Amino acid sequence: MAAAGPSTVLVTGGGGSGRSTLAAATARLAAESGLRTLLLAADDPHRTLDRLLGAELRPEPAELCPGLFAARLDQQAAFRDAAERLLGRAKPLFDLLGVEPLDRDEISALPGAAHLALLDALRTRSAWDAVVVDAPPVAELLAALALPKQLDRYLARLLPDEQRQAARALRPMLAAFAGVPMPADWLFEARAWAAAELAAIRTVVDAPGTTVRLVVDAAAGPQAAAALRSARAGLALHGARVESVTVNRLLPDGEDPFLASLHQAQQRQLAALEREWDVPVHPVAHLGREPQGWADLAALAAPDALRLAPASGQPVAGPAGWPVEDLLGTEERVLVWRIPLPGAERGELDLVRRGDEMLLAVGPYRRTLLLPSALRRCTVAGAALRDGELGVRFAPDPRLWPR
Incomplete structure (x- = not known):
């Protein structure tokens, strides 16, 4: 060692x-x-x-x-x-x-x-x-x-x-x-x-x-x-x-x-x-x-x-290693940022988007996260917690996303 x-x-x-x-x-x-x-x-x-x-x-x-x-x-x-x-x-x-x-x-x-x-x-x-x-x-x-x-x-x-x-x-x-x-x-x-x-x-x-x-x-x-x-x-x-x-x-x-x-x-x-x-x-x-x-x-x-x-x-x-799943080619047409949070409960979660950052709270614990570059051109479309993983859904902002 x-x-x-x-x-x-x-x-x-x-x-x-x-x-x-x-x-x-x-x-x-x-x-x-x-x-x-x-x-x-x-x-x-x-x-x-x-x-x-x-x-x-x-x-x-x-x-x-x-x-x-x-x-x-x-x-x-x-x-x-x-x-x-x-x-x-x-x-x-x-x-x-x-x-x-x-x-x-x-x-x-x-x-x-x-x-x-x-x-x-x-x-x-x-x-x-x-x-x-x-x-x-x-x-x-x-x-x-x-x-x-x-x-x-x-x-x-x-x-x-x-x-x-x-x-x-x-x-x-x-x-x-x-x-x-x-x-x-x-x-x-x-x-x-x-x-x-x-x-x-x-x-x-x-x-x-x-x-x-x-x-x-x-x-x-x-x-x-x-x-x-x-x-x-x-x-x-x-x-x-x-x-x-x-x-x-x-x-x-x-x-x-x-x-x-x-x-x-x-x-x-x-x-x-x-x-x-x-x-x-x-x-x-x-x-x-x-x-x-x-x-x-x-x-x-x-x-x-x-x-x-x-x-x-x-x-x-850390955030740089949390994957962003591309579902733009599917019916959902979103990007999903998958954040591992084992032990978290739905009632303890709080999520706020502020510009290029996202404030995430789990009970008494809080962290301000810088969004990956692709997600900065999106709006938050929802979030779900399943099996210890938080999936935050982002929809492309038509004003910022290239056609």
């Missing part, structure tokens, strides 16, 4: 599902298999990993056992580092306005700094064979993974590349009119720098070795299964690759009628997930106590349910 490139596993799930514990057990197993592994605490406000591992995790990776390193994200430091880079680029503007830039100690993290810290940490993963991330719940994780695409879209709208030449041509006239030099060059250079930074992060997020491992508590019942189904649709919408589903804290069978009934209910839930998902569904047994220490981590990883899967080598299936 190390020869194929770094492997990054984002371990996520609902609160109390045991994702922090399973992330630690996964990292331990990866290190034992010979991979130089980093365990990254990205969402552990109660320092569960500190108590579990018997060590105080800090921003700098520390080796806990041969091959296994661990670190905790520092949101404040990551935000300040990013702000310093950005403020350095904006120095010409501050000089123009006569404003003193902020010192590092004056910068405090804003809402969303956790997303920034996680993305910045993922970008520096090249020093490791495997990175196991104790990630936030699915909704927050997707908000972080979607951030580079959203910011890049905003930059493209606010400062289109084609306007740079026009700005250069108009700069002398604008400078004479306003009485101050117009900072066109550095503004577009800063935009190019920001685009390059976002592209570097997107390369890691979309890499074949970056996968999501979903954790669900076996005792959570039908509500957890419904949330997992919604999460599956959200992950598919954003092109995140799900590596596996881990069903945690499965009870053993026993003579006690109460425990036997719970065991049977959990086994039915496990069987339903195995039928529904097209990725491995791994059971992890309940230890009968709260996991604590290296011996318990070894016990959790004993069935190899937590072993890292090799990278597929395939790029993430």
Whole structure:
């Protein structure tokens, strides 16, 4: 696996599902298999990993056992580092306005700094064979993974590349009119720098070795299964690759009628997930106590349910890979954009066309999609969800479609 490139596993799930514990057990197993592994605490406000591992995790990776390193994200430091880079680029503007830039100690993290810290940490993963991330719940994780695409879209709208030449041509006239030099060059250079930074992060997020491992508590019942189904649709919408589903804290069978009934209910839930998902569904047994220490981590990883899967080598299936079916030669006379949304339900879908873009929402998850070029000359004629696939029908606009 190390020869194929770094492997990054984002371990996520609902609160109390045991994702922090399973992330630690996964990292331990990866290190034992010979991979130089980093365990990254990205969402552990109660320092569960500190108590579990018997060590105080800090921003700098520390080796806990041969091959296994661990670190905790520092949101404040990551935000300040990013702000310093950005403020350095904006120095010409501050000089123009006569404003003193902020010192590092004056910068405090804003809402969303956790997303920034996680993305910045993922970008520096090249020093490791495997990175196991104790990630936030699915909704927050997707908000972080979607951030580079959203910011890049905003930059493209606010400062289109084609306007740079026009700005250069108009700069002398604008400078004479306003009485101050117009900072066109550095503004577009800063935009190019920001685009390059976002592209570097997107390369890691979309890499074949970056996968999501979903954790669900076996005792959570039908509500957890419904949330997992919604999460599956959200992950598919954003092109995140799900590596596996881990069903945690499965009870053993026993003579006690109460425990036997719970065991049977959990086994039915496990069987339903195995039928529904097209990725491995791994059971992890309940230890009968709260996991604590290296011996318990070894016990959790004993069935190899937590072993890292090799990278597929395939790029993430995003909008560019979603097929457009040509039915213009049939009675329907439409183009159909087929969007895979396994787990989605019809009542959760919302679809809005805005110019060359389409806003698609699945429950709490939303994404703005740039339409393929052929569909930009069409009008939306309807949509249908069948077997986990959304088919959006487009009819050619007579004003834009060549005869």
